[in-house]
Amino acid sequence: MKELNQDQIRLQQLQEILLKGDRTKIQELQDILDDKTLLSERVAPIVKDHLDNLRDNYPEQYRAIVKDLIEQRAVKLEFLINQLQGTLDTKDKLSEKVSPIVEDHIQTLKENFPVEFKKVVNSQIERKLKDSQDEILNVITPVLGKLIRKSITHQFQVIKERIDSQIRGTFSRKGFFGRVFGKKSNVDDTDIILSNADALTIQEIFVIQQDSGLLIGSASKDTTIDKDVVAGMFTAIKAFVEDAFQKDEQELEMIEYDNYKIFIQNFYSYYIAVIMSGSISALERGAISEKLYEFAEKELRNVSKNIDSKLTDRISNQLKNYFFEVENVQL
Amino acid sequence: MISKKIILTGSFGVGKTSLFNQFIFNQFDDKYLTTIGVKVNKKNIEVDGEEVSLLVWDIAGEVSQDKVPHSYFLGASGIIYVFDLTRPSTYKNIQGDIDYLKEMVKGAEIRVVGNKSDLVSENQVTEIKEGIDYPWDIITSAKTGENVNELFLSLGKAFLE
Numbered sequence: 335m336k337e338l339n340q341d342q343i344r345l346q347q348l349q350e351i352l353l354k355g356d357r358t359k360i361q362e363l364q365d366i367l368d369d370k371t372l373l374s375e376r377v378a379p380i381v382k383d384h385l386d387n388l389r390d391n392y393p394e395q396y397r398a399i400v401k402d403l404i405e406q407r408a409v410k411l412e413f414l415i416n417q418l419q420g421t422l423d424t425k426d427k428l429s430e431k432v433s434p435i436v437e438d439h440i441q442t443l444k445e446n447f448p449v450e451f452k453k454v455v456n457s458q459i460e461r462k463l464k465d466s467q468d469e470i471l472n473v474i475t476p477v478l479g480k481l482i483r484k485s486i487t488h489q490f491q492v493i494k495e496r497i498d499s500q501i502r503g504t505f506s507r508k509g510f511f512g513r514v515f516g517k518k519s520n521v522d523d524t525d526i527i528l529s530n531a532d533a534l535t536i537q538e539i540f541v542i543q544q545d546s547g548l549l550i551g552s553a554s555k556d557t558t559i560d561k562d563v564v565a566g567m568f569t570a571i572k573a574f575v576e577d578a579f580q581k582d583e584q585e586l587e588m589i590e591y592d593n594y595k596i597f598i599q600n601f602y603s604y605y606i607a608v609i610m611s612g613s614i615s616a617l618e619r620g621a622i623s624e625k626l627y628e629f630a631e632k633e634l635r636n637v638s639k640n641i642d643s644k645l646t647d648r649i650s651n652q653l654k655n656y657f658f659e660v661e662n663v664q665l
Numbered sequence: 666m667i668s669k670k671i672i673l674t675g676s677f678g679v680g681k682t683s684l685f686n687q688f689i690f691n692q693f694d695d696k697y698l699t700t701i702g703v704k705v706n707k708k709n710i711e712v713d714g715e716e717v718s719l720l721v722w723d724i725a726g727e728v729s730q731d732k733v734p735h736s737y738f739l740g741a742s743g744i745i746y747v748f749d750l751t752r753p754s755t756y757k758n759i760q761g762d763i764d765y766l767k768e769m770v771k772g773a774e775i776r777v778v779g780n781k782s783d784l785v786s787e788n789q790v791t792e793i794k795e796g797i798d799y800p801w802d803i804i805t806s807a808k809t810g811e812n813v814n815e816l817f818l819s820l821g822k823a824f825l826e
Contacts, residue, residue: 546670546740547705548720562668566705566720573736574702643666643718 471602472637476630479601534612536622537594539653540565541634544603547573548641550634551649553658554609568607572598599626604637606630629656666709668718669824670740671817674733674766675747676755677726680780683807684747685723688817693808700725703737710814712821719743719817730762735769743774743820750779750793750804759799774823779804782811 366372388396421427463470538554540561547569552561575586589596597608597619606626614622633652638645673681682700686692689706704723709716722741727733738744744766748756759777766775777799782790783806790804803819805812 543740545736546720546742547722548668548670548740560707562707562718562720563705566670566707566722570703570705570722570737573734573739577734577736641668646668 468603468639469636472604473635475602476627476634479627534610534614534618536608536610536657538609539657540568540607540609541637541649541653542569542605542607543641544569544601544605549646550604550637550641551646551653553650553653555658565607568596568598572605597622599623601630601634603639604634625657629653666716666718667824668720669742669820671719671721671743671745671820672738672741672770673721673723673745673747674730675726676728676749676752679726679747679749679752679755680807681726681745681747682723684745684778684780684805684813684816685721687807687810687813689721691810693810708817710817710821712818712825715825717821717824719821729758730765730769738766738770741770741773742824743776744770745776745778745816745820747778747780748801750781750785750790753796756793756797756799759797759801763799774820776803776816776820777801778816780807782806783808 366376385396385399388399421431536555538552540552541550542548542565543550547566549562549565552565554561571589572586576584585598585600587598587600589598593611595610595614597610597614599606599608599622606629608622608626610622629652633649633656637649673685675681677699678697682698682704683693685704685706686694689708700723702725705720706723707718707720709718711717722737724733724737746759746763746766748759750756756779763775763777766773779790779793779801782804785793794801803812803816805816807813
Protein backbone atom coordinates (compact mmCIF):
# COMPACT_ATOMS: atom_id res chain seq x y z
CA MET A 335 0.00 0.00 0.00
CA LYS A 336 1.28 3.35 -1.01
CA GLU A 337 2.08 5.50 2.00
CA LEU A 338 0.25 8.79 2.32
CA ASN A 339 2.34 11.91 2.35
CA GLN A 340 2.04 14.62 4.88
CA ASP A 341 -0.22 16.83 2.72
CA GLN A 342 -2.61 14.05 2.00
CA ILE A 343 -2.95 13.28 5.70
CA ARG A 344 -3.66 16.89 6.46
CA LEU A 345 -6.21 17.04 3.69
CA GLN A 346 -8.00 14.00 5.12
CA GLN A 347 -7.98 15.53 8.60
CA LEU A 348 -9.44 18.77 7.16
CA GLN A 349 -12.16 16.78 5.38
CA GLU A 350 -12.91 14.97 8.61
CA ILE A 351 -13.36 18.28 10.44
CA LEU A 352 -15.57 19.75 7.68
CA LEU A 353 -17.74 16.65 7.26
CA LYS A 354 -18.06 15.81 10.96
CA GLY A 355 -21.32 17.79 11.42
CA ASP A 356 -22.84 16.36 8.23
CA ARG A 357 -21.95 12.80 9.21
CA THR A 358 -23.70 13.22 12.53
CA LYS A 359 -26.80 14.51 10.74
CA ILE A 360 -26.66 11.68 8.17
CA GLN A 361 -26.40 9.13 10.99
CA GLU A 362 -29.37 10.73 12.77
CA LEU A 363 -31.41 10.54 9.55
CA GLN A 364 -30.36 6.93 9.06
CA ASP A 365 -31.48 6.14 12.62
CA ILE A 366 -34.84 7.77 11.99
CA LEU A 367 -35.33 5.79 8.78
CA ASP A 368 -34.41 2.56 10.56
CA ASP A 369 -36.78 3.13 13.46
CA LYS A 370 -40.44 3.05 12.35
CA THR A 371 -41.72 4.70 15.50
CA LEU A 372 -39.16 7.49 15.25
CA LEU A 373 -39.90 7.91 11.54
CA SER A 374 -43.62 8.02 12.24
CA GLU A 375 -43.10 10.59 15.01
CA ARG A 376 -41.05 12.84 12.70
CA VAL A 377 -42.97 12.34 9.47
CA ALA A 378 -46.54 12.18 10.78
CA PRO A 379 -46.75 15.90 11.82
CA ILE A 380 -45.32 16.96 8.41
CA VAL A 381 -47.76 14.72 6.51
CA LYS A 382 -50.59 15.97 8.71
CA ASP A 383 -49.64 19.62 8.00
CA HIS A 384 -49.61 18.89 4.28
CA LEU A 385 -52.93 17.10 4.41
CA ASP A 386 -54.49 19.93 6.46
CA ASN A 387 -53.18 22.40 3.95
CA LEU A 388 -54.57 20.31 1.10
CA ARG A 389 -57.95 19.90 2.79
CA ASP A 390 -58.24 23.66 3.47
CA ASN A 391 -56.88 25.01 0.22
CA TYR A 392 -57.29 22.24 -2.34
CA PRO A 393 -60.36 20.24 -1.27
CA GLU A 394 -60.78 18.41 -4.56
CA GLN A 395 -57.20 17.17 -4.60
CA TYR A 396 -57.54 16.23 -0.95
CA ARG A 397 -60.67 14.16 -1.68
CA ALA A 398 -58.92 12.48 -4.62
CA ILE A 399 -55.94 11.55 -2.42
CA VAL A 400 -58.17 10.22 0.39
CA LYS A 401 -60.27 8.23 -2.11
CA ASP A 402 -57.12 6.82 -3.63
CA LEU A 403 -55.81 5.82 -0.21
CA ILE A 404 -59.11 4.18 0.73
CA GLU A 405 -59.19 2.25 -2.53
CA GLN A 406 -55.61 1.05 -2.03
CA ARG A 407 -56.46 -0.02 1.53
CA ALA A 408 -59.63 -1.78 0.32
CA VAL A 409 -57.66 -3.74 -2.29
CA LYS A 410 -55.13 -4.77 0.36
CA LEU A 411 -57.88 -5.76 2.77
CA GLU A 412 -59.68 -7.79 0.10
CA PHE A 413 -56.47 -9.60 -0.68
CA LEU A 414 -55.90 -10.40 3.00
CA ILE A 415 -59.50 -11.54 3.47
CA ASN A 416 -59.26 -13.85 0.46
CA GLN A 417 -56.01 -15.24 1.79
CA LEU A 418 -57.61 -15.81 5.20
CA GLN A 419 -60.69 -17.38 3.66
CA GLY A 420 -58.46 -19.72 1.65
CA THR A 421 -56.68 -20.75 4.84
CA LEU A 422 -59.93 -21.31 6.68
CA ASP A 423 -61.42 -23.31 3.80
CA THR A 424 -58.42 -25.58 3.41
CA LYS A 425 -58.13 -28.06 6.25
CA ASP A 426 -54.42 -28.64 5.75
CA LYS A 427 -53.60 -24.95 5.60
CA LEU A 428 -55.73 -24.24 8.66
CA SER A 429 -54.15 -27.14 10.48
CA GLU A 430 -50.72 -25.85 9.50
CA LYS A 431 -51.52 -22.48 11.05
CA VAL A 432 -53.48 -23.64 14.07
CA SER A 433 -51.63 -26.83 15.04
CA PRO A 434 -48.48 -25.14 16.31
CA ILE A 435 -50.58 -22.81 18.46
CA VAL A 436 -52.66 -25.67 19.84
CA GLU A 437 -49.58 -27.81 20.40
CA ASP A 438 -47.94 -24.91 22.19
CA HIS A 439 -50.95 -24.59 24.46
CA ILE A 440 -51.09 -28.32 25.07
CA GLN A 441 -47.42 -28.39 25.94
CA THR A 442 -47.85 -25.46 28.31
CA LEU A 443 -50.87 -27.18 29.83
CA LYS A 444 -48.93 -30.44 30.23
CA GLU A 445 -46.08 -28.67 31.92
CA ASN A 446 -48.21 -26.54 34.19
CA PHE A 447 -51.21 -28.81 34.77
CA PRO A 448 -50.03 -30.43 38.00
CA VAL A 449 -49.23 -27.04 39.51
CA GLU A 450 -52.17 -24.97 38.30
CA PHE A 451 -54.96 -27.53 38.33
CA LYS A 452 -53.95 -29.95 41.08
CA LYS A 453 -56.14 -28.28 43.68
CA VAL A 454 -59.17 -28.04 41.37
CA VAL A 455 -58.83 -31.63 40.15
CA ASN A 456 -58.35 -32.97 43.67
CA SER A 457 -61.42 -31.18 44.95
CA GLN A 458 -63.43 -32.38 41.93
CA ILE A 459 -62.33 -35.99 42.46
CA GLU A 460 -63.09 -35.74 46.18
CA ARG A 461 -66.55 -34.34 45.44
CA LYS A 462 -67.24 -36.97 42.76
CA LEU A 463 -66.12 -39.78 45.08
CA LYS A 464 -68.32 -38.42 47.85
CA ASP A 465 -71.33 -38.06 45.53
CA SER A 466 -70.83 -41.53 44.05
CA GLN A 467 -70.01 -43.29 47.32
CA ASP A 468 -73.02 -45.58 47.09
CA GLU A 469 -72.34 -46.54 43.47
CA ILE A 470 -68.66 -47.23 44.17
CA LEU A 471 -69.46 -49.38 47.18
CA ASN A 472 -72.13 -51.21 45.20
CA VAL A 473 -69.51 -52.07 42.60
CA ILE A 474 -66.74 -52.96 45.05
CA THR A 475 -68.73 -54.96 47.62
CA PRO A 476 -69.69 -57.91 45.38
CA VAL A 477 -66.15 -58.21 44.00
CA LEU A 478 -64.48 -58.13 47.41
CA GLY A 479 -67.11 -60.37 48.96
CA LYS A 480 -66.77 -62.83 46.11
CA LEU A 481 -63.00 -63.02 46.49
CA ILE A 482 -63.14 -63.53 50.24
CA ARG A 483 -66.02 -66.00 50.00
CA LYS A 484 -64.27 -67.93 47.24
CA SER A 485 -61.14 -68.37 49.26
CA ILE A 486 -62.95 -69.40 52.46
CA THR A 487 -65.38 -71.68 50.61
CA HIS A 488 -62.53 -73.45 48.88
CA GLN A 489 -60.80 -74.21 52.18
CA PHE A 490 -64.04 -75.39 53.75
CA GLN A 491 -64.81 -77.50 50.71
CA VAL A 492 -61.53 -79.34 51.05
CA ILE A 493 -62.13 -80.06 54.73
CA LYS A 494 -65.80 -80.97 54.23
CA GLU A 495 -65.05 -83.32 51.36
CA ARG A 496 -62.60 -85.24 53.54
CA ILE A 497 -65.11 -85.49 56.39
CA ASP A 498 -67.96 -86.39 53.98
CA SER A 499 -66.01 -89.21 52.44
CA GLN A 500 -65.24 -90.64 55.89
CA ILE A 501 -68.88 -90.31 57.02
CA ARG A 502 -70.17 -91.85 53.79
CA GLY A 503 -68.03 -94.86 54.31
CA THR A 504 -69.08 -95.28 57.92
CA PHE A 505 -72.77 -94.29 58.08
CA SER A 506 -74.31 -94.68 54.60
CA ARG A 507 -77.33 -97.00 54.26
CA LYS A 508 -75.29 -99.15 51.97
CA GLY A 509 -72.37 -99.18 54.38
CA PHE A 510 -74.65 -99.65 57.38
CA PHE A 511 -76.67 -102.56 55.89
CA GLY A 512 -73.53 -103.91 54.40
CA ARG A 513 -71.89 -103.87 57.78
CA VAL A 514 -74.94 -105.09 59.76
CA PHE A 515 -76.28 -107.71 57.35
CA GLY A 516 -73.26 -108.31 55.24
CA LYS A 517 -75.43 -107.38 52.25
CA LYS A 518 -73.57 -106.73 49.03
CA SER A 519 -75.53 -104.13 47.18
CA ASN A 520 -75.20 -101.00 45.13
CA VAL A 521 -76.96 -97.71 46.10
CA ASP A 522 -80.65 -98.61 46.36
CA ASP A 523 -83.79 -96.65 45.35
CA THR A 524 -84.59 -95.58 48.90
CA ASP A 525 -81.31 -93.72 49.13
CA ILE A 526 -82.09 -91.83 45.94
CA ILE A 527 -85.68 -90.98 47.01
CA LEU A 528 -84.54 -89.80 50.44
CA SER A 529 -81.83 -87.68 48.95
CA ASN A 530 -84.22 -86.12 46.39
CA ALA A 531 -86.95 -85.42 48.96
CA ASP A 532 -84.56 -83.23 50.89
CA ALA A 533 -83.12 -81.49 47.83
CA LEU A 534 -82.46 -77.81 48.14
CA THR A 535 -84.75 -75.68 45.95
CA ILE A 536 -84.96 -71.92 45.57
CA GLN A 537 -88.60 -70.88 46.04
CA GLU A 538 -88.35 -67.11 45.92
CA ILE A 539 -85.73 -64.44 45.65
CA PHE A 540 -85.95 -60.76 46.58
CA VAL A 541 -83.62 -57.84 46.00
CA ILE A 542 -84.46 -55.23 48.63
CA GLN A 543 -83.19 -51.72 49.32
CA GLN A 544 -81.19 -51.89 52.54
CA ASP A 545 -82.65 -48.93 54.46
CA SER A 546 -86.14 -48.38 53.15
CA GLY A 547 -87.13 -52.01 52.58
CA LEU A 548 -88.48 -51.08 49.16
CA LEU A 549 -88.51 -53.96 46.69
CA ILE A 550 -85.99 -53.56 43.87
CA GLY A 551 -86.90 -56.82 42.17
CA SER A 552 -88.15 -60.35 42.83
CA ALA A 553 -88.78 -63.71 41.21
CA SER A 554 -90.44 -66.86 42.45
CA LYS A 555 -91.47 -70.39 41.46
CA ASP A 556 -95.08 -69.74 42.44
CA THR A 557 -97.10 -66.59 42.96
CA THR A 558 -97.16 -65.57 46.61
CA ILE A 559 -98.60 -62.71 48.67
CA ASP A 560 -97.71 -59.09 47.95
CA LYS A 561 -93.98 -59.04 47.42
CA ASP A 562 -93.62 -55.37 48.44
CA VAL A 563 -95.09 -56.17 51.84
CA VAL A 564 -92.85 -59.22 52.21
CA ALA A 565 -89.81 -57.07 51.36
CA GLY A 566 -90.92 -54.45 53.88
CA MET A 567 -91.49 -57.02 56.63
CA PHE A 568 -88.13 -58.72 55.97
CA THR A 569 -86.47 -55.36 56.38
CA ALA A 570 -88.43 -54.58 59.54
CA ILE A 571 -87.46 -57.96 61.06
CA LYS A 572 -83.87 -57.51 59.97
CA ALA A 573 -83.79 -53.98 61.39
CA PHE A 574 -85.31 -55.18 64.66
CA VAL A 575 -82.86 -58.06 65.08
CA GLU A 576 -79.85 -55.98 64.14
CA ASP A 577 -80.96 -53.19 66.49
CA ALA A 578 -81.75 -55.54 69.35
CA PHE A 579 -78.52 -57.52 69.16
CA GLN A 580 -76.05 -54.86 68.13
CA LYS A 581 -72.65 -56.53 68.04
CA ASP A 582 -69.81 -55.11 65.98
CA GLU A 583 -72.01 -54.35 62.98
CA GLN A 584 -73.14 -57.94 62.56
CA GLU A 585 -76.00 -58.55 60.17
CA LEU A 586 -78.86 -61.02 60.05
CA GLU A 587 -77.95 -63.78 57.61
CA MET A 588 -80.45 -66.60 58.03
CA ILE A 589 -84.06 -67.07 59.17
CA GLU A 590 -85.44 -70.61 59.43
CA TYR A 591 -89.02 -71.84 59.70
CA ASP A 592 -90.25 -75.38 59.20
CA ASN A 593 -88.59 -76.77 56.07
CA TYR A 594 -87.84 -73.26 54.77
CA LYS A 595 -84.78 -71.12 55.11
CA ILE A 596 -84.41 -67.46 54.27
CA PHE A 597 -80.84 -66.78 53.37
CA ILE A 598 -79.86 -63.11 53.45
CA GLN A 599 -76.88 -61.78 51.57
CA ASN A 600 -76.05 -58.20 52.52
CA PHE A 601 -74.59 -55.68 50.13
CA TYR A 602 -73.96 -51.99 50.70
CA SER A 603 -77.21 -50.36 49.65
CA TYR A 604 -79.35 -53.45 49.14
CA TYR A 605 -79.63 -57.05 50.28
CA ILE A 606 -80.82 -60.23 48.61
CA ALA A 607 -83.17 -62.60 50.43
CA VAL A 608 -83.42 -66.14 49.08
CA ILE A 609 -86.24 -68.38 50.31
CA MET A 610 -85.31 -72.04 49.98
CA SER A 611 -86.82 -75.36 50.90
CA GLY A 612 -84.84 -78.46 51.81
CA SER A 613 -81.74 -78.84 53.87
CA ILE A 614 -78.72 -76.71 53.22
CA SER A 615 -75.10 -77.55 53.84
CA ALA A 616 -72.33 -75.05 54.40
CA LEU A 617 -71.03 -75.85 50.95
CA GLU A 618 -74.40 -75.18 49.31
CA ARG A 619 -74.71 -71.97 51.28
CA GLY A 620 -71.35 -70.93 49.92
CA ALA A 621 -72.44 -71.81 46.39
CA ILE A 622 -75.62 -69.74 46.71
CA SER A 623 -73.64 -66.87 48.10
CA GLU A 624 -71.22 -67.14 45.20
CA LYS A 625 -74.09 -67.05 42.72
CA LEU A 626 -75.61 -64.03 44.42
CA TYR A 627 -72.32 -62.17 44.29
CA GLU A 628 -72.08 -63.07 40.62
CA PHE A 629 -75.57 -61.76 39.98
CA ALA A 630 -74.95 -58.57 41.95
CA GLU A 631 -71.73 -57.95 40.09
CA LYS A 632 -73.39 -58.41 36.71
CA GLU A 633 -76.82 -56.89 37.19
CA LEU A 634 -76.92 -54.67 40.26
CA ARG A 635 -73.98 -52.40 39.68
CA ASN A 636 -75.95 -49.29 38.90
CA VAL A 637 -79.05 -49.71 40.98
CA SER A 638 -80.65 -46.32 41.41
CA LYS A 639 -81.71 -44.95 44.79
CA ASN A 640 -85.06 -44.01 43.32
CA ILE A 641 -87.11 -47.11 42.78
CA ASP A 642 -89.80 -47.18 40.12
CA SER A 643 -91.71 -49.91 38.31
CA LYS A 644 -89.32 -49.79 35.36
CA LEU A 645 -86.35 -50.69 37.57
CA THR A 646 -88.36 -53.33 39.46
CA ASP A 647 -89.48 -55.01 36.22
CA ARG A 648 -85.96 -55.04 34.82
CA ILE A 649 -84.36 -56.56 37.93
CA SER A 650 -87.25 -59.04 38.32
CA ASN A 651 -86.75 -60.30 34.77
CA GLN A 652 -83.02 -60.64 35.33
CA LEU A 653 -83.62 -62.59 38.56
CA LYS A 654 -86.06 -64.87 36.77
CA ASN A 655 -83.62 -65.52 33.93
CA TYR A 656 -80.72 -66.05 36.27
CA PHE A 657 -82.29 -68.23 38.96
CA PHE A 658 -85.42 -69.83 37.50
CA GLU A 659 -85.25 -70.07 33.71
CA VAL A 660 -82.65 -72.80 33.70
CA GLU A 661 -84.18 -75.98 35.07
CA ASN A 662 -82.43 -77.29 38.18
CA VAL A 663 -79.99 -74.45 38.63
CA GLN A 664 -76.73 -76.03 39.69
CA LEU A 665 -75.79 -74.69 43.10
CA MET B 666 -94.81 -45.80 39.19
CA ILE B 667 -92.44 -44.75 41.97
CA SER B 668 -92.20 -46.41 45.40
CA LYS B 669 -91.73 -44.55 48.68
CA LYS B 670 -91.48 -45.48 52.34
CA ILE B 671 -93.64 -43.71 54.90
CA ILE B 672 -93.30 -44.00 58.68
CA LEU B 673 -96.22 -43.60 61.08
CA THR B 674 -94.84 -42.53 64.41
CA GLY B 675 -95.87 -40.79 67.65
CA SER B 676 -96.72 -41.66 71.23
CA PHE B 677 -98.58 -44.89 72.08
CA GLY B 678 -102.36 -44.97 71.74
CA VAL B 679 -102.63 -41.92 69.45
CA GLY B 680 -104.24 -43.97 66.67
CA LYS B 681 -101.37 -44.75 64.31
CA THR B 682 -102.53 -48.31 63.66
CA SER B 683 -106.12 -47.06 63.21
CA LEU B 684 -104.92 -44.55 60.61
CA PHE B 685 -102.90 -47.33 58.99
CA ASN B 686 -105.91 -49.68 58.87
CA GLN B 687 -108.26 -46.94 57.69
CA PHE B 688 -105.88 -45.97 54.88
CA ILE B 689 -104.90 -49.49 53.78
CA PHE B 690 -108.12 -51.47 54.40
CA ASN B 691 -110.78 -48.76 54.94
CA GLN B 692 -111.46 -50.36 58.31
CA PHE B 693 -111.74 -49.13 61.89
CA ASP B 694 -111.84 -51.16 65.08
CA ASP B 695 -112.57 -49.67 68.51
CA LYS B 696 -110.51 -52.33 70.27
CA TYR B 697 -107.07 -51.17 71.32
CA LEU B 698 -104.27 -53.60 70.58
CA THR B 699 -100.83 -52.23 71.18
CA THR B 700 -98.46 -52.63 68.25
CA ILE B 701 -95.43 -54.78 68.88
CA GLY B 702 -92.42 -53.90 66.81
CA VAL B 703 -93.61 -52.76 63.43
CA LYS B 704 -96.26 -53.57 60.85
CA VAL B 705 -95.74 -52.99 57.16
CA ASN B 706 -98.26 -52.71 54.36
CA LYS B 707 -98.60 -51.13 50.96
CA LYS B 708 -101.13 -49.08 49.05
CA ASN B 709 -100.96 -47.56 45.59
CA ILE B 710 -102.47 -44.11 45.24
CA GLU B 711 -103.03 -41.96 42.20
CA VAL B 712 -101.66 -38.42 42.24
CA ASP B 713 -102.47 -36.18 39.28
CA GLY B 714 -102.79 -39.18 36.98
CA GLU B 715 -99.58 -40.79 38.19
CA GLU B 716 -99.47 -43.87 40.41
CA VAL B 717 -97.37 -43.84 43.58
CA SER B 718 -96.72 -46.95 45.65
CA LEU B 719 -96.61 -46.18 49.38
CA LEU B 720 -94.97 -48.69 51.71
CA VAL B 721 -96.29 -47.71 55.12
CA TRP B 722 -94.48 -48.69 58.34
CA ASP B 723 -96.67 -48.56 61.42
CA ILE B 724 -94.20 -48.35 64.30
CA ALA B 725 -94.97 -49.21 67.92
CA GLY B 726 -95.65 -45.99 69.83
CA GLU B 727 -93.03 -44.48 72.09
CA VAL B 728 -93.35 -41.52 74.46
CA SER B 729 -90.23 -39.99 72.95
CA GLN B 730 -89.00 -40.44 69.40
CA ASP B 731 -85.42 -41.17 70.45
CA LYS B 732 -86.71 -44.47 71.90
CA VAL B 733 -87.76 -45.72 68.42
CA PRO B 734 -85.12 -48.02 66.84
CA HIS B 735 -83.02 -45.86 64.59
CA SER B 736 -83.05 -48.36 61.73
CA TYR B 737 -86.85 -48.05 61.31
CA PHE B 738 -86.42 -44.49 60.08
CA LEU B 739 -83.72 -45.25 57.52
CA GLY B 740 -84.71 -44.68 53.91
CA ALA B 741 -88.05 -43.06 54.77
CA SER B 742 -89.26 -40.44 52.33
CA GLY B 743 -92.21 -39.41 54.48
CA ILE B 744 -92.92 -39.29 58.21
CA ILE B 745 -96.38 -38.94 59.73
CA TYR B 746 -96.09 -37.76 63.31
CA VAL B 747 -99.39 -38.48 65.02
CA PHE B 748 -100.66 -37.03 68.30
CA ASP B 749 -103.96 -37.45 70.11
CA LEU B 750 -106.08 -34.30 70.24
CA THR B 751 -107.66 -35.54 73.48
CA ARG B 752 -104.37 -36.25 75.35
CA PRO B 753 -102.13 -33.21 76.00
CA SER B 754 -99.23 -35.47 77.00
CA THR B 755 -99.01 -36.62 73.37
CA TYR B 756 -98.48 -33.12 72.01
CA LYS B 757 -96.46 -31.42 74.73
CA ASN B 758 -93.10 -32.13 73.07
CA ILE B 759 -93.83 -31.98 69.34
CA GLN B 760 -91.09 -29.44 68.70
CA GLY B 761 -88.42 -31.65 70.30
CA ASP B 762 -89.63 -34.77 68.53
CA ILE B 763 -89.80 -33.06 65.13
CA ASP B 764 -86.31 -31.61 65.57
CA TYR B 765 -85.07 -35.12 66.35
CA LEU B 766 -86.86 -36.60 63.31
CA LYS B 767 -85.53 -33.88 61.00
CA GLU B 768 -82.03 -34.65 62.20
CA MET B 769 -82.59 -38.40 61.90
CA VAL B 770 -84.15 -38.50 58.42
CA LYS B 771 -82.78 -35.58 56.49
CA GLY B 772 -84.90 -34.41 53.58
CA ALA B 773 -87.99 -36.43 54.49
CA GLU B 774 -91.45 -34.90 54.15
CA ILE B 775 -92.95 -34.58 57.62
CA ARG B 776 -96.63 -34.20 58.46
CA VAL B 777 -97.80 -33.40 61.97
CA VAL B 778 -101.25 -34.88 62.46
CA GLY B 779 -103.78 -34.35 65.25
CA ASN B 780 -105.90 -37.51 65.34
CA LYS B 781 -109.27 -38.36 66.94
CA SER B 782 -110.97 -35.20 65.69
CA ASP B 783 -114.30 -36.99 66.13
CA LEU B 784 -113.81 -36.75 69.91
CA VAL B 785 -113.29 -32.97 70.16
CA SER B 786 -115.43 -29.95 69.31
CA GLU B 787 -114.36 -27.13 67.04
CA ASN B 788 -113.84 -24.86 70.06
CA GLN B 789 -111.58 -27.42 71.70
CA VAL B 790 -109.58 -27.70 68.47
CA THR B 791 -109.04 -23.93 68.52
CA GLU B 792 -107.94 -24.06 72.16
CA ILE B 793 -105.52 -26.90 71.49
CA LYS B 794 -104.10 -25.06 68.50
CA GLU B 795 -103.35 -22.04 70.69
CA GLY B 796 -101.64 -24.09 73.37
CA ILE B 797 -99.48 -26.27 71.17
CA ASP B 798 -95.76 -25.59 70.58
CA TYR B 799 -95.73 -26.68 66.93
CA PRO B 800 -98.22 -26.02 64.11
CA TRP B 801 -99.96 -29.17 62.91
CA ASP B 802 -100.52 -29.87 59.22
CA ILE B 803 -103.86 -31.63 59.35
CA ILE B 804 -106.39 -33.05 61.81
CA THR B 805 -107.82 -36.49 61.13
CA SER B 806 -110.24 -39.05 62.43
CA ALA B 807 -109.27 -42.66 61.81
CA LYS B 808 -112.74 -43.57 63.02
CA THR B 809 -114.73 -41.53 60.49
CA GLY B 810 -111.99 -41.50 57.87
CA GLU B 811 -111.91 -37.68 57.87
CA ASN B 812 -108.80 -36.40 56.05
CA VAL B 813 -107.06 -39.80 56.15
CA ASN B 814 -106.73 -40.20 52.40
CA GLU B 815 -105.99 -36.48 52.05
CA LEU B 816 -103.06 -36.91 54.46
CA PHE B 817 -101.42 -39.64 52.37
CA LEU B 818 -102.31 -37.86 49.15
CA SER B 819 -100.48 -34.72 50.31
CA LEU B 820 -97.37 -36.84 50.87
CA GLY B 821 -97.78 -38.50 47.47
CA LYS B 822 -97.95 -35.07 45.86
CA ALA B 823 -94.85 -33.92 47.69
CA PHE B 824 -92.96 -37.01 46.48
CA LEU B 825 -93.76 -36.17 42.88
CA GLU B 826 -92.70 -32.50 43.15
